[in-house]
Amino acid sequence: MNLPAAKRRRATGRVTLNDVALAAGVSPITVSRALRGERAVDPELVARVREAADKLGYMPDPAARALASRHSTHVAVLIPLLSNALFVDLLEAVQRTLRPAGYQVLIGVTHYDEAEEEQLLREQLLHRPAGVLVTGLERRAGTRALIASSGVPCVHLMETAQAPGLHCVGFSQHAAGMAMTRHLLGRGRRRIAFAAAQLDARTLQRLAGWRDALTEAGLYEPTLEWLNPAPSSIALGGRMFEQIIGQRPAVDAIFFCNDDLAQGALLAALRLGVKVPEQVAVAGFNDLTGSDQMLPPLTSVRTPRGEIGEAAAAMLLALMRGQPVARPAIDLGFTLVPRSST
Amino acid sequence: MNLPAAKRRRATGRVTLNDVALAAGVSPITVSRALRGERAVDPELVARVREAADKLGYMPDPAARALASRHSTHVAVLIPLLSNALFVDLLEAVQRTLRPAGYQVLIGVTHYDEAEEEQLLREQLLHRPAGVLVTGLERRAGTRALIASSGVPCVHLMETAQAPGLHCVGFSQHAAGMAMTRHLLGRGRRRIAFAAAQLDARTLQRLAGWRDALTEAGLYEPTLEWLNPAPSSIALGGRMFEQIIGQRPAVDAIFFCNDDLAQGALLAALRLGVKVPEQVAVAGFNDLTGSDQMLPPLTSVRTPRGEIGEAAAAMLLALMRGQPVARPAIDLGFTLVPRSST
DNA sequence: CTGAAAGCGCTTACAG
DNA sequence: CTGAAAGCGCTTACAG
Numbered sequence: 001m002n003l004p005a006a007k008r009r010r011a012t013g014r015v016t017l018n019d020v021a022l023a024a025g026v027s028p029i030t031v032s033r034a035l036r037g038e039r040a041v042d043p044e045l046v047a048r049v050r051e052a053a054d055k056l057g058y059m060p061d062p063a064a065r066a067l068a069s070r071h072s073t074h075v076a077v078l079i080p081l082l083s084n085a086l087f088v089d090l091l092e093a094v095q096r097t098l099r100p101a102g103y104q105v106l107i108g109v110t111h112y113d114e115a116e117e118e119q120l121l122r123e124q125l126l127h128r129p130a131g132v133l134v135t136g137l138e139r140r141a142g143t144r145a146l147i148a149s150s151g152v153p154c155v156h157l158m159e160t161a162q163a164p165g166l167h168c169v170g171f172s173q174h175a176a177g178m179a180m181t182r183h184l185l186g187r188g189r190r191r192i193a194f195a196a197a198q199l200d201a202r203t204l205q206r207l208a209g210w211r212d213a214l215t216e217a218g219l220y221e222p223t224l225e226w227l228n229p230a231p232s233s234i235a236l237g238g239r240m241f242e243q244i245i246g247q248r249p250a251v252d253a254i255f256f257c258n259d260d261l262a263q264g265a266l267l268a269a270l271r272l273g274v275k276v277p278e279q280v281a282v283a284g285f286n287d288l289t290g291s292d293q294m295l296p297p298l299t300s301v302r303t304p305r306g307e308i309g310e311a312a313a314a315m316l317l318a319l320m321r322g323q324p325v326a327r328p329a330i331d332l333g334f335t336l337v338p339r340s341s342t
Numbered sequence: 343m344n345l346p347a348a349k350r351r352r353a354t355g356r357v358t359l360n361d362v363a364l365a366a367g368v369s370p371i372t373v374s375r376a377l378r379g380e381r382a383v384d385p386e387l388v389a390r391v392r393e394a395a396d397k398l399g400y401m402p403d404p405a406a407r408a409l410a411s412r413h414s415t416h417v418a419v420l421i422p423l424l425s426n427a428l429f430v431d432l433l434e435a436v437q438r439t440l441r442p443a444g445y446q447v448l449i450g451v452t453h454y455d456e457a458e459e460e461q462l463l464r465e466q467l468l469h470r471p472a473g474v475l476v477t478g479l480e481r482r483a484g485t486r487a488l489i490a491s492s493g494v495p496c497v498h499l500m501e502t503a504q505a506p507g508l509h510c511v512g513f514s515q516h517a518a519g520m521a522m523t524r525h526l527l528g529r530g531r532r533r534i535a536f537a538a539a540q541l542d543a544r545t546l547q548r549l550a551g552w553r554d555a556l557t558e559a560g561l562y563e564p565t566l567e568w569l570n571p572a573p574s575s576i577a578l579g580g581r582m583f584e585q586i587i588g589q590r591p592a593v594d595a596i597f598f599c600n601d602d603l604a605q606g607a608l609l610a611a612l613r614l615g616v617k618v619p620e621q622v623a624v625a626g627f628n629d630l631t632g633s634d635q636m637l638p639p640l641t642s643v644r645t646p647r648g649e650i651g652e653a654a655a656a657m658l659l660a661l662m663r664g665q666p667v668a669r670p671a672i673d674l675g676f677t678l679v680p681r682s683s684t
Numbered sequence: 685c686t687g688a689a690a691g692c693g694c695t696t697a698c699a700g
Numbered sequence: 701c702t703g704a705a706a707g708c709g710c711t712t713a714c715a716g
Contacts (some may be wrong), residue, residue, distance in 0.1 A: 064693035406709035
């Protein structure tokens with residue numbers, strides 16, 4: 001190895017494609033192709049290259065690869081919050097599916113802020129991600145344009161709709177809102193309040209489902225809506241419960257848009273001595289951890305976020321590989337979980 | 343713009359450093375230096391370059407930058423779980439500090455598995471991160487060697503210790519364990535059980551703190567330790583509470599290693615009709631969301647994870663910039679939060 | 685303070 | 701099926 005000094009000047013000590021090529025006695029480009037399993041390379045050469053690569057401990061440099069191919073192995077994932085267990089479950093499932101396929105997940109937390117989402121996406125796109133996963137279907141026109149013009153494959157999480165070129169995995173938030181409301185109606189409740197925080201797009205779809213179910217039953221009344229734009233939390237659920245019970249004692253059921261609110265409500269009921277479900281039924285959404293441990297156990301809707309994360313990641317994988325996608329819009333449904341709180 | 347075809351062949355349409363250089367009438371290298379604020383560049387030139395870059399909407403390519411400089415703008419962060427709010431708070435603080443400085447966070451979830459941690463780090467290191475953040479001080483020798491030989495600056499989260507070359511931000515888990523135990527002793531408790539799940543390094547340090555405080559008081563007894571390697575959860579806390587109360591009715595206080603367990607215990611107590619704190623006091627750790635809403639509100643230890651995330655990220659920032667670090671080991675303390683459960 | 689040259693480690697696009 | 705050439709878009713190291 002008598003390379004001229006100039007050749008060694010910036011040597012990083014890293015094992016490169018070239019080293020493998022020399023060891024295997026082929027050209028670098030053949031190593032590249034053999035290792036990526038691209039095109040037809042003589043199986044015997046592939047074996048020789050593999051062996052040399054293993055022996056030298058060769059690992060491709062993602063930066064060089066990204067620069068040359070104009071695609072990194074990053075996948076950008078944009079979620080509203082990390083403090084909602086829902087999105088953590090989603091993320092874990094995405095990571096579980098994408099990592100073994102050789103992709104790195106870049107997480108962006110939008111805090112339910114459309115401007116922040118656009119800014120994050122703009123930054124992520126600089127890294128030439130191989131794919132993008134975003135939460136929900138609604139966003140700024142600028143953000144949508146950014147995605148479209150980037151040409152990067154994109155799958156939408158948590159909601160589902162049919163539209164040309166749209167890829168999404170989720171379930172009908174509206175139908176889930178209706179289902180829970182009908183469950184409460186089925187238990188004989190007549191004054192069913194809807195209590196929500198955050199008021200993001202999906203919460204509003206559940207609200208619409210509740211509204212439609214009550215209207216259908218001839219029991220809809222605008223004053224039964226309790227909407228609070230503040231972030232969802234156990235403490236807020238307690239306050240909302242006190243408020244509703246205090247101002248509308250005739251309410252006989254409260255459908256909270258998320259389990260943390262409902263859990264807070266159950267704790268407040270215990271504190272206040274309000275009997276659940278005798279005096280008022282309490283229902284939640286998402287079936288978060290702890291809901292089955294509450295007193296009484298909380299009726300909720302189990303949402304398939306793990307499955308959504310996996311299916312969306314699998315769909316993105318196909319898109320990134322240029323493979324055909326059988327169903328571009330997947331509805332994974334939901335499960336009503338009746339417990340003693342209703 | 344009459345470039346020969348060959349010049350345009352692989353044009354990406356992206357605005358490059360070269361485009362800015364042409365527009366500003368300087369060499370590309372001067373643009374590079376001006377934009378990075380490196381060395382002394384004529385202020386007038388800097389202004390001209392900035393203007394040209396803004397006008398063209400130039401954004402540097404991270405892959406090209408990483409390849410040439412051998413450092414990406416990624417920071418790898420290794421945490422045990424995303425399903426513990428503690429680490430989510432940590433992560434949010436890290437992101438909040440690192441993103442404005444131009445760094446992207448790559449999250450690795452180790453699931454409390456040392457082999458997985460090593461594997462994740464190995465993958466992350468391929469991306470030539472500018473820095474690494476890891477949770478805790480204990481890990482495999484191989485993982486430590488990987489960090490050391492990479493030469494990438496590394497800061498340790500959640501624990502603190504003095505050692506040459508070691509950078510860490512945290513607090514004394516042992517002292518916190520002692521403090522809570524002494525609080526219980528101060529409330530007249532004499533048979534104080536310690537109930538833990540997961541059994542990671544930090545949990546065991548709290549256990550040691552509990553043990554030392556009880557030994558000091560002449561009240562230590564091995565059978566008061568309830569250690570379960572299963573993942574921590576509200577449901578598990580309920581089961582452990584039932585078990586302890588069932589098998590050792592004389593226990594007059596239980597110190598749970600994490601708030602989720604303690605919350606589950608409080609719910610189980612309600613279910614079983616066990617009076618808290620009259621019959622048995624219940625304490626938790628980390629002061630997680632909802633603990634102040636429990637019935638009775640849960641006594642806990644507030645841990646400064648937000649501050650830890652910020653301080654660690656700031657320290658890493660200094661290391662990545664080659665700046666001196668005043669204090670390589672920062673102890674941010676903790677706060678005992680007494681509530682009605684003890 | 686500024687620049688021309690070389691190179692980071694890969695892949696694309698073209699030949700054969 | 702295999703390869704030589706060129707290039708991806710930056711920064712390093714050396715001069716001046």
